[in-house]
Amino acid sequence: MANVVRKDINRPVSLWHEKELFNGTENCLTIILRTKGCYWDRCLMCGYLRDADRRVEIENLKNQLDFALSRYDMDFGILKIFTSGSFFDEREIPEKFREYVYENMLNSGFRKLIVESRPEFIKKEKISFPSNLTLEVGIGLETANDFIREYCINKGFKFENYVNAVSVLKEEKAGVKTYLLLKPPFLSEREAIEDMIDSARAIADYTDVVSLNLMNIPSGTYLERLWKWKLYRPPWLWSAVKVLKEIRQIGLEVISDPIAAGKKRGPHNCGKCDESVAESIKNFSLSQNIEEFDGLRCDCIHLWRKVLELEDFSRIPLVR
Template sequence: MSKRYVSAWSEDDALDGERVKAFVVILRTSGCSWYRSTGGCSMCGYNEESETTSGEDLIFQFTKALEGYDDERVIKVYTSGSFLDPAEVPLDARDRILSEARDRAERIVFESRPEYVKNIDGDATGLEVAIGLETADDDLRENCIGKGFSFEDFTHAASTARDRGATVRTYLLMKPPGLTERGALEDVRASIEATSSLSDVISINPMNIQRRTKVERLWQKGRYSPPWLWSLVEALGTEIDAKVVSHPSGGGKARGAHNCGECDDAVLGAIRRFSLDGQRHRLDISCGCIDLWKAQLDLEDRALAEGIDYRKDPRMGTIPLVR
């Protein structure tokens, strides 16, 4: 039983085009049901934080975390899985937490797999459901991530959420295992196009290699490398109606999206500013390593075309090409 929430903090965010503060709480729940029944998705290590937790404990954790609340206009309530899964957040705890949060903030954000979105009761105005679709490509989602739901499941869930008055935040994963750098970029671009009409916000999460995951095992064997920040910058520039943002976890580190090391802080700063105000000129940045990134895109294309099983990642040396 756990009465300790994982963490809570205040951060910059955007609300209907305005720059605001958001209060973020991560609750310690019993974890994602999908993880418990199948071993989870290839990149997910969130369940490291999980412990058996009752609804009463969750209300206690949330109330305790609120002691640090400072009139932020957005509250984000995250768990290690789905806030709308009654096996993870019992209904009475869910309702109480939502009601406390709605009394304080204008927008309440939480995450859920699509199958639980039908559990939203009543008027959901002011709620934002974040769904980890990861990619619009069903084959990739199934074979490289192991997510266990289809694009159609996502579209139903997003429509249900909107019908009830909620907004939808769609998470896309940049560079699931098995893709080249260009393949990852094209997948994110195609996924942005495919989800823009169903999303109020699209949040691109470049791969961050978490401990004790399938992706970590591939990375340790030299069969996977996280994306370049340049690929993320390129994807963020896609012109669509929905707002596209990114808050890269592990950005600039070996396990996260990174560039040459010299320009990483500047590029991450540009991505952060763009994600807050949507001003495209924020992304007008450069560094000599952009040529290495372009060379990798071309080299991998040529290697694939010629059936060569190696590529040269300018950041890492020679590593096997993952197809």
């Protein structure tokens, strides 16, 4: 294995601040905690286990959080804690640490916490949180289609598991953010778009927010193999724009952070327009106004339209 760097288990994997929507826009502190890692670890595109470390115990988690909370001299309203796994999985995040988070964030002036979890850990007794805190839980549903989730992602749960988790969250007055994944492997570009729009319709009554993840290719994954063999191409940014517009028109709040946009391993168009399209996706995520996309022009849109037409027949990417 290349890249054998001894990890510091008392520091988060990463840490940054950004703007988020919450009664207008607010400062948000995002912490990627280093944990023992996601127990599932079988998704075809997941490279997160590289960040995990089996030595992490509750004291290390507390040190990571303390470090993060003292890092910036800014007023924050929102705290995002991601573990690249599940915040409510006891093996990764012990209950005592969850309580430590709630107490310390409230003392530091945060009012909203955003975390992520697989649905099997979202149980009434696990998710209890202080009433003066707003909790939002992100669930990586990826698609509402059980066949695609099983055979193109290997996610290991069904739509009905998601629905049950959502009903627990609603009962406890927690918000629900649903991650959808644009373009799992084995789908044509057009099928990938259609899958996202169908999925958004299926979850419209369950979710408060949709977060559209645009596939990028982490190293060491099965997806990377497919990509190297030229059997996979990340989605076009034009596809992302189309999906975001359509989901917004269903009436849902939808956000997207175009990670690695314009790179070969990330969502991309022709190379000339990537930056401006990615910028409009970021602006749209904050404004929720589809007019953000109105000024976008590039000749590669004609090539993208051809791809939508032909990839259903070729079944392999026609353009890199």
